[in-house]
Amino acid sequence: MRLKITGLLLMLCWATAAMAASPVTAAPPEAVSVAVIAPPSDIKAVDTPNDAGHAITVSWQASPDEAQKLIEGYEVLRSEISDGEFVKAGYVPYGFTSFDDQDVPANGKDYFYRVRAVGRESQALSAVSNPARASEQWFNTLRINALISCILFTIIVMIFIARARSGQSLFIRRIAGLAAVEEAVGRATEMGRPILYVPGISTIADVATIAALNILGQVAKKTAEYDTPLLVPNKDPVVFTVAQEIVKEAYNEIGRPDAYNHDSVFYLTDSQMGFASGVDGIMAREKPATNFFLGMFYAESLILAETGAETGAIQIAGTDAIHQLPFFITACDYTLIGEELYAASAYLSREPMLLGTLKGQDWSKAIIVLLLIIGLAASLINPGIRVIILQMLRVG
Amino acid sequence: MSTNIWVWIAALLSLAIFSYLYKDNPAFRFAEHLFTGLSVGYFIVLYWNNYTLPYIVTPLVNHRWITLIPMALGMMYFFRFIPKLNHLILIPIAISLGFWNGMSIPLTFEADVLKQIQGTMVNTSMLTNIWDPQKGLMVGLLVMVGVISTITYFYFSREHKGPIKVTANVGIWFVMIGFGATFGYTVMARVSLLIARMQFLFTDWIHLIK
Amino acid sequence: MLKFLAKFGKLDRRIVFALLLAAILIPLLFSVKSHFYVDAATRSIYDYVDHIEPNGRPLMISFDYDPQVAAELDPMARAVLRHCFARGVKVVGLSLAPQGDAIGEGIITKVAKEYGKKNGIDYCYFGYRPGMTIIMLQMGVNVKKALPLDYYQTPYDSLPMMHNIHNYDDIALVLSLAGSTYPYSWIIFAGTKFKVKIAAGQTAVMAPDNYPFLQTGQLVGQLGGMKGGAEYEQLIVEAGYYHKSDIASKAMSAIAYSHLLIILLIILGNIGYFISKKIEQKK
Numbered sequence: 007m008r009l010k011i012t013g014l015l016l017m018l019c020w021a022t023a024a025m026a027a028s029p030v031t032a033a034p035p036e037a038v039s040v041a042v043i044a045p046p047s048d049i050k051a052v053d054t055p056n057d058a059g060h061a062i063t064v065s066w067q068a069s070p071d072e073a074q075k076l077i078e079g080y081e082v083l084r085s086e087i088s089d090g091e092f093v094k095a096g097y098v099p100y101g102f103t104s105f106d107d108q109d110v111p112a113n114g115k116d117y118f119y120r121v122r123a124v125g126r127e128s129q130a131l132s133a134v135s136n137p138a139r140a141s142e143q144w145f146n147t148l149r150i151n152a153l154i155s156c157i158l159f160t161i162i163v164m165i166f167i168a169r170a171r172s173g174q175s176l177f178i179r180r181i182a183g184l185a186a187v188e189e190a191v192g193r194a195t196e197m198g199r200p201i202l203y204v205p206g207i208s209t210i211a212d213v214a215t216i217a218a219l220n221i222l223g224q225v226a227k228k229t230a231e232y233d234t235p236l237l238v239p240n241k242d243p244v245v246f247t248v249a250q251e252i253v254k255e256a257y258n259e260i261g262r263p264d265a266y267n268h269d270s271v272f273y274l275t276d277s278q279m280g281f282a283s284g285v286d287g288i289m290a291r292e293k294p295a296t297n298f299f300l301g302m303f304y305a306e307s308l309i310l311a312e313t314g315a316e317t318g319a320i321q322i323a324g325t326d327a328i329h330q331l332p333f334f335i336t337a338c339d340y341t342l343i344g345e346e347l348y349a350a351s352a353y354l355s356r357e358p359m360l361l362g363t364l365k366g367q368d369w370s371k372a373i374i375v376l377l378l379i380i381g382l383a384a385s386l387i388n389p390g391i392r393v394i395i396l397q398m399l400r401v402g
Numbered sequence: 403m404s405t406n407i408w409v410w411i412a413a414l415l416s417l418a419i420f421s422y423l424y425k426d427n428p429a430f431r432f433a434e435h436l437f438t439g440l441s442v443g444y445f446i447v448l449y450w451n452n453y454t455l456p457y458i459v460t461p462l463v464n465h466r467w468i469t470l471i472p473m474a475l476g477m478m479y480f481f482r483f484i485p486k487l488n489h490l491i492l493i494p495i496a497i498s499l500g501f502w503n504g505m506s507i508p509l510t511f512e513a514d515v516l517k518q519i520q521g522t523m524v525n526t527s528m529l530t531n532i533w534d535p536q537k538g539l540m541v542g543l544l545v546m547v548g549v550i551s552t553i554t555y556f557y558f559s560r561e562h563k564g565p566i567k568v569t570a571n572v573g574i575w576f577v578m579i580g581f582g583a584t585f586g587y588t589v590m591a592r593v594s595l596l597i598a599r600m601q602f603l604f605t606d607w608i609h610l611i612k
Numbered sequence: 613m614l615k616f617l618a619k620f621g622k623l624d625r626r627i628v629f630a631l632l633l634a635a636i637l638i639p640l641l642f643s644v645k646s647h648f649y650v651d652a653a654t655r656s657i658y659d660y661v662d663h664i665e666p667n668g669r670p671l672m673i674s675f676d677y678d679p680q681v682a683a684e685l686d687p688m689a690r691a692v693l694r695h696c697f698a699r700g701v702k703v704v705g706l707s708l709a710p711q712g713d714a715i716g717e718g719i720i721t722k723v724a725k726e727y728g729k730k731n732g733i734d735y736c737y738f739g740y741r742p743g744m745t746i747i748m749l750q751m752g753v754n755v756k757k758a759l760p761l762d763y764y765q766t767p768y769d770s771l772p773m774m775h776n777i778h779n780y781d782d783i784a785l786v787l788s789l790a791g792s793t794y795p796y797s798w799i800i801f802a803g804t805k806f807k808v809k810i811a812a813g814q815t816a817v818m819a820p821d822n823y824p825f826l827q828t829g830q831l832v833g834q835l836g837g838m839k840g841g842a843e844y845e846q847l848i849v850e851a852g853y854y855h856k857s858d859i860a861s862k863a864m865s866a867i868a869y870s871h872l873l874i875i876l877l878i879i880l881g882n883i884g885y886f887i888s889k890k891i892e893q894k895k
Contacts, residue, residue, distance in 0.1 A: 079665065099663045108781035151516060152508045159511075179561045277438065329588065329817055332581040343577065349558045368559040374519060375550050381523040382546060396520060423629050448710050452742040505749070506800065513804040513830060521828030536652060545827070584820050587837065591684065591816035593870045594838035597636055597863045598683030604640065611640055 043071040043123055045130035046080060046103075051119045051138035054106055056149075059113040059142030064095075065104035066132065069123040072100055081122040082107060088118045088134045095119070110140040162369045167362030176361050178353050183322060183340040187221075190320050191228040194295035200235035201225070202294040204310065205249055206301020206325070207241040207281060214326050215245055217351035218301030219252055221324075224354040225298065226256035230265055237288060238271040241281045246273045282306035286313045299323040299338070300347065303330045311337035324350065404607050413607040416599055522549050548576040614887055620877070621884030628877065635873040639865040646865035653826055654843040657811045657833035660785060661692065662851075666700035669784040670735075670777070674794070675707040675716035681791035681815045682715055687841030687860035688813040689719045689789055691848055697727035697734070698853035702773055704783070705737040706759060708747060708794060713740035717763055731764075732771045739763035744794075745801050752780050752806035780808035785832065789813035795822060799830050813840065838863055 046066040054061035069077050079099040083092035084107060095107045110117060116137035123130045170176055194201045203225060205218040222238065229236045238253065240246035250271040257266035274284040286309065289297065297314040299307070300323065307323075307330035314321045315337045323334035324342025334341045342350055345367075352360035381395050404410060418433035461469040475494045481487040524546060528539040535541060554566060555573035562570050604610040638644075664671060673692065677685050696703050705720045707713050720737050729735055738759040741747045750758035755777050756768045768774055776782060786808055788795040795812035803810040809832050812822055816837025825831040835844060841860035848854045849861075 097665050097668055099665065106781065109778065149508065149512070152512045155511055155515065156508055177560075178558045181558075279434075328821070329584060332585040332588070335578075335581060336585075345556045345558075364558060368557055371553045371557055374515070375553055377519055378522055378546060378550060381519075385524055396523070424626065445710070448740075452710075452740065505745070509800045509804050513800045517804075517828050517830060518824055521824070580820070584817075587816040587820055589874055590837050590839065590867065590871070593632075593636070593867055593874075594816065594863065595681075595683050596632070597640070597838070597866045597870075598859075600633075600636055600640060600866075601859060601863065604637070611643070 042128040043076050043125045043130045044069050045123050045132040046121045047132060049119055049121055049132050049135035051117070051135040053139060053141050054108075056143050056146040059140050060110045061106055061108045062110050062117060062119070062138045062140050063104060063106050064119045064121065064135065066121045068100075068103050069130065071123070071125070076125045078124050078126060080105070081124055083120045083122060084110070085118050085120075086115070088137070090118075092118075092120050097124075113140050113142060115139060159366065159370055163363055163366030165362075166365040166369075167358055170358035170361040170365075176365050178349060178361070178364065181342065181346050181350050181353065183324065183342045183346065184350050184353065186320070186322055186340045187225060188228065190296035190298075190322060191225065191232060191234060193320060195232040195234045197295045199295035200237050200292055201229055201296045201298070202285075202288065202292070202314075202319075203236060203238045203298040204285060204301070205238065205240065205245060206299075206303055207278060207306065208245075208302030209242050210244045210248060212302045214300075214302040214347060215242075217347050218324075219245070219248055220351035220355040220357065220360070221298075221300055222249060223252045223256050226253045227260050230257045230260040230262045233262070233265055235267070236270045237292065237294065239274045239281070239285055239288060240272065241274060241276060241278070243273060243276075246271065278304065278306055279309075282309045285310055289313050289317050289319070293317055294319050297321045299325070299334065300342070301325060303327055303334075305330075308333040308337065314338075403609065409606050413603055416603060522546055547572070552576050614891070617880070618884050618888040618891060620880040621886075621888045623877070623881065623884075631873060631877075632870055635870040636866045639869050640862070643862070644865040644869075646868050648839065648842065648846075648864055648868075650843045650847060651836070651840070653834040653836070654840055655833070655847070657692075657787070657835060658695070658844060658847045660809070660811070660832050661695050661701065662699070664696075664699070664701045664784045667702065669782055670702035670704045670773070671696050672704045672706070672783045672786045673716075673720075674786065674788045674790075674798070675705065675712035675719075676709045676788050676790035676792075676794035677715070677815075678709060678711040678791065679715065684815045684838050684841065685789045685791065685813055686715070686719060687838065687858060688835045688844060689716075690723055690858060691841060691844035691854075691860075692787060692813075693720060693723040694726070694854045695844070695848045697723060697729050698848070700734075701784075703735040704774075704777070705735065706747075707738075707740045708744045709790070710740055710742075713763075732762075732766065733773055736771050736773055737763045745797055748798060748801040749805070752802060752808075755779060755782075780806040783808055785809045785811055787811045787813060791815040791818060793818070793821070795831070795834075796825075799825055803830055811835075838867065 046069045048067040049064065050066070051062050051064050054063045064082050066080070071077055077100045079097055080102065081094055082096045082098070082105045084095040085092040095109065096105050098105050107119075116139055118137055119135040121132045123132075166176065191201060203222055205222055206212070206215050208215050210216070226236060228234075236253065238249050240249060250268075253271050254263075254266055257263055274281050288294075290313070294317075297310075297319045299310055299314075299321065303310075303325050304327065307325070307327070311321060311323060311334055321338035322340045322342075323338040324347040325331060325334065326344045326347055328344070331341065331343055335343075348360065349364055351357075352364045377395065384395065404413075415433050415436070418429040421427055422430040458469060458473055475497060478490055478494045481490045522545055524539065524542040528537060528542045531537060532539045551569045551573035553573070555570040555577065557566075557570075560566055601611065605612075639646075661671060671692075673689065675685075675689065693703060695701075703720070705716050707716045717737055717739065720735060721731070724731070724735055731737070739762070741759060743750075747758050755774070760768055762768070762771060780786075780802060786798055786802060788798045788810065790813070795810065795814060798810045798812075802808050810830070811832040811834065813835040814822060814837070816839075819834065819836035819840075822831055822834050826834055835841060838860050842864050845854075845858045845861045849857055
C-alpha cells in the first residue's frame with residue numbers, strides 16, 4: 007500500500023515536472039480549441055515488443071467525455087523533441103486506448119507522443135508522453151506456445167512412426183464402414199456382378215487420393231480372392247497409372263496374376279462432368295453390385311451417388327471434402343467421414359507412416375480434450391487456473 | 403429485347419446449358435465445349451502474362467541472372483519425363499515443401515488449434531448472460547460439448563465402448579447437424595445462382611422484369 | 613390418397629425443375645417484396661466499415677472468385693463499395709483468383725462512377741496477382757513489392773492514394789470475397805501473422821465453414837451467400853448511403869418461395885418414400 011502511494015506521488019511529481027518543462031503542455035488544452043472536451047490523459051509510449059523494429063506502442067486513458075459520446079476518435083502525434091513540432095502518426099476511432107505507430111522513422115532514437123481527442127466541433131490535446139525508442143527483436147516470445155506445440159506434436163508423431171516401423175502393433179479401432187467392404191465384395195460375387203471403384207477425381211498429391219488407393223489395394227485383394235470383376239475408372243492420368251500398378255500387385259500377392267484384367271483399371275477423361283457422365287454410363291450399363299466412391303470429390307459427388315442409388319447398388323463412400331459429405335451420407339449406404347478415410351486406409355494397409363501419424367493425431371486430440379476439460383473445471387472452481395491456461399494458449 | 407450482341411450470346415449460351423435439364427443435346431454439347439476451349443485459352447494467356455513474362459522473361463532481358471537459379475529449379479520438374487534423372491525432381495519438391503510447411507504449420511497451429519481451443523473455453527463473462535444466443539453460457543457449453551464429443555468420435559485408438567461410445571454417439575449427432583446446415587446452405591447457393599441467371603435473362607435480355 | 617402421396621417418393625426430376633422455375637420466376641416477375649432479418653455477422657462488418665475514418669486507412673477488397681459464383685458475391689462487392697464511397701472511405705482492390713481479375717475491375721469502376729470517385733486518389737485496383745499466400749505474406753512487409761503495378765499498368769508510386777500505405781498496419785480491413793477457402797488463408801497468413809482485421813464474403817456453400825472463426829473473433833464478420841449481400845444492401849439503404857434496393861434484395865422473395873417449395877418437396881418425398889415402402893411390404 008505504502009509503495010503504491012509513493013509510486014503515485016512520484017508519478018505526480020514527474021507529471022508536474024514534465025508540464026513545467028514543456029511549454030506546449032504548460033498552456034492548458036483550452037489553447038487548442040474551445041474547452042468542450044477533456045483531453046486523454048496518462049500517455050505512455052513503449053517499444054512494441056516482438057517485432058522487426060520501427061514501431062512504438064502508445065497508450066492512454068480515454069477522455070472522460072467519451073462516455074457522453076462527445077469524442078469521435080483520437081489522433082496520435084509524434085515528435086523527435088518533447089517541445090518540437092508534432093506530426094500525425096495515426097488515428098483510431100473512439101473506444102480504442104492504444105495505437106501501434108508502425109512508421110517510426112528510426113530505431114534506437116527517442117520519440118515523444120501526444121494524443122489529440124477529436125470531437126465533433128472541438129479538439130483537445132494531451133500532455134507529452136515519456137520518450138520511447140523502437141527496437142527490433144530476433145525472437146517473438148508471443149509465439150513460444152506455437153513453437154512448443156509444434157515440437158510436441160512432431161515428437162509424438164515421430165515416436166509413433168518409429169514404434170510402427172519397429173514392428174510394434176499399434177491399436178486402431180475397426181471402423182464401421184470397413185466391415186461393409188467385405189460384405190459388399192461378397193454380395194457382388196454372389197450376384198455375379200462387378201464392383202465399381204472410383205478413387206476420387208483429384209491428383210496424386212491429395213491425401214484423400216492416397217488413402218483411396220491404399221484401400222483400393224485391399225479391395226483388389228478381395229476381388230482377386232473371389233474372382234469378382236473390378237472396374238476402376240480414372241480422371242487423373244497419374245492416379246490412373248498408380249491405380250493400375252496397385253491392382254496388378256494385389257492380384258499377384260494373392261497368387262492370382264492370371265485373374266488380373268489389364269482393362270479393369272482405365273482412364274476416362276480429364277473433364278469433371280465428362281467423367282461423371284462417363285461413370286454414370288458404366289453404372290447404367292454394367293449395373294455393378296457395389297460402388298466405392300473414395301477419395302476427393304467435388305460437385306459431381308451427388309450425380310454419381312444418385313445414379314448409383316437408382317441402380318440399386320450397395321454404395322460405400324468416403325471423402326474429406328466436407329461439402330460433399332452430406333450428399334454421400336444421404337445417397338450411400340456407408341460413408342467414411344473425413345479422417346475415417348485416413349484411418350481406414352491406415353487400418354487396412356498397416357503402413358507405419360500412416361499408422362504413426364494417425365496415432366500421433368489421436369494423442370494430440372486427447373491433449374486438446376484434456377485442456378478443454380481442465381479449462382472448464384478450472385473456470386468453475388478457480389478462475390485463476392483458467393487464466394494460466396489461456397495465457398498458455400495466447401496467440402502472438 | 404436487348405440490342406447488345408454480347409447479352410444475346412450470353413443468353414443463348416445459358417439456354418443451351420439449361421437444355422441439358424431436359425436431356426443431352428448438341429446445343430448443350432456445343433456450349434460445354436466452347437467453355438472448355440475458352441478456359442484453356444484464358445489460362446494459357448494468364449500463365450504467360452502473370453508468370454512467364456514477369457518472373458522469367460523480363461528479369462532475364464534486364465540481365466538479372468539470379469533468376470536463372472529458381473528457373474533451373476522449376477525446370478527440374480520436367481525430369482519426370484527422363485527416367486534416368488527422375489529422382490532429381492525431389493529437389494524442387496523438397497524446397498517448396500520445406501518452405502510451405504515452415505510457413506504454414508506454425509500459423510495453422512495458432513489460428514486453427516490454439517485460438518480455437520481458447521475460443522471453445524467457457525469464460526466467466528458468460529455467467530452473466532446465460533441464455534444469450536451469441537455469447538451466453540448455454541451456447542458456450544453446447545459448443546464445448548460438441549467439440550469434445552466430435553473429437554471423441556474421430557478418436558481411433560480406443561474401441562467405441564462404454565462412456566466413449568456414448569460420447570461418440572453424441573458427437574456424430576453434432577456432425578450430422580453440421581452437415582444438415584451445410585446441405586441447407588448449399589441449396590440456397592444453387593437456388594441463388596439460378597435466380598441470378600433468371601434475373602439476367604428476364605432483366606438484361608428480354609426486359610420483362612424492371 | 614395414399615397412392616397419390618406415394619408418387620412423391622419418385623417424382624420425375626423434370627417436374628421438380630419446372631416447379632422450382634415457377635417458384636423463382638413468379639416472385640421475380642411480380643416483384644413480390646419479402647422481409648428478412650439482418651444477421652449479426654453481416655451487421656458487424658457493416659458496423660466496422662461504418663467506423664473506418666474517411667480519407668484514412670483504406671479498406672482492402674479482394675475479389676477472390678470466379679464468374680460461376682459471381683451471382684452470389686457481386687451484390688456484396690457492390691454494397692460494401694457503395695458504403696465505403698458514400699462515406700469517403702478509400703478502397704484498395706485486388707484479386708488473388710485468376711478469373712477475379714476483370715470481375716473486380718468492372719464492379720469497382722462502375723460503383724466509383726456512381727459516386728464520382730477517382731482512380732488513384734479515392735480507390736486503386738491492382739487486378740490479379742499470382743501467388744495467393746505469397747502475396748498475402750508479402751503485403752504484411754511491403755505492399756508496394758506485392759503490388760508493383762495497378763490493373764492499368766500504372767506504377768505504385770504514381771498512385772497518390774498508395775503513398776501512405778506500407779503494410780497491413782495501414783489497412784483498416786481486408787474483405788475477401790470468395791467461393792472457396794481464400795478467407796481461411798487470409799485469416800492464417802494475414803490475420804494471424806500480421807494482425808490485420810479480416811472479414812469474409814462467402815458463397816452459401818462455404819459460409820458454414822467460417823463459424824468457428826466468427827466465434828473467436830478471427831473474422832470481423834461474414835456475408836453469407838446472396839442473403840448476406842441482400843442484408844448489406846438493406847443496411848446501406850436504411851442508412852441512406854444508397855437510394856434503392858439492388859439485385860440481391862430483389863431476389864430474396866424468390867429465394868424464400870423456392871426454399872418453401874423445396875422444404876415441401878422434402879417432406880412429401882419422405883412421406884411418399886415411406887408409404888411406397890409400406891405398400892411394397894404389403895404386396
